Amino acid sequence: MKLKSVAVSSALALLVAASPVLASGPVTIVEPPVVTVPAPVLSWTGFYAGIYAGQETEITNDSFVGLRAGYNYQAGRFVVGGELDALRYSGPSGTETFLNARGGYLLTDNLLAFVSLGRGRWSGGNDLNSAGFGIEYRTSGPMSIRFDYEGHNVVGTPVMSGRRFVKLGVSWNF
Numbered sequence: 001m002k003l004k005s006v007a008v009s010s011a012l013a014l015l016v017a018a019s020p021v022l023a024s025g026p027v028t029i030v031e032p033p034v035v036t037v038p039a040p041v042l043s044w045t046g047f048y049a050g051i052y053a054g055q056e057t058e059i060t061n062d063s064f065v066g067l068r069a070g071y072n073y074q075a076g077r078f079v080v081g082g083e084l085d086a087l088r089y090s091g092p093s094g095t096e097t098f099l100n101a102r103g104g105y106l107l108t109d110n111l112l113a114f115v116s117l118g119r120g121r122w123s124g125g126n127d128l129n130s131a132g133f134g135i136e137y138r139t140s141g142p143m144s145i146r147f148d149y150e151g152h153n154v155v156g157t158p159v160m161s162g163r164r165f166v167k168l169g170v171s172w173n174f
Contacts, residue, residue: 042109042138044074044173050146052169054087059163062089066167070102077106085118094123096152098130110138116150127155128162136171144171 049069056062070083085098097120104114118130132150139145146169153162 042140044072044079044106044112044138047071047174048144048171049174050144050169050171052087052146052148052167054148054165054167056089056093057164057166060089060091060093062091062093064089064165066169068169068171070100072102074106079104079106079112079114085120096120096122096128098128100130104136110140112136112138116148119155120152128152129155132165134167138173142173144173145169146171 047070050067052066052068054064054066056064064087066085066087068083068085070081072079072081080103081101083100083102085100086095087097088095098118099120100116100118102114102116104112106112113135114133116130116132116134120128120130122128130150130152132148134146134148136144136146146167148165148167148169150165150167151162152165
């Protein structure tokens, strides 16, 4: 009898202890919310420097290498800037240096379509104009890849009457 009353007492104690759990209803497991971190926004504002190589396509077919350095400023989807550009021909044509203004529109956050206008000097003594367009792809890191098509002419002659250039280069953005 004593064993029976201990068993009944234990069952009753267990039932009393469990009654708040049973009274609260079914247990619902709530998943923690998924937190998404936005991707960093790519900015085109800042200094850059780069190298390029190319081909003159109209008169001499000279190949060349060059250096460029400049500054871009981004306002919304528009990018404007200026750059110093110097190239050296592989043949006897010498060197050309330019100060260019550049403006463009971001087709995507890392793809810029642009136009450029500039004034420069050929090592042979002539003042030159330049006009061109191109596209630049900015990687997720500090590097960008750029393609330019430009025309250079002696000041006082029609804009696209001189040499034509195709350039392909890379730049590092600071």
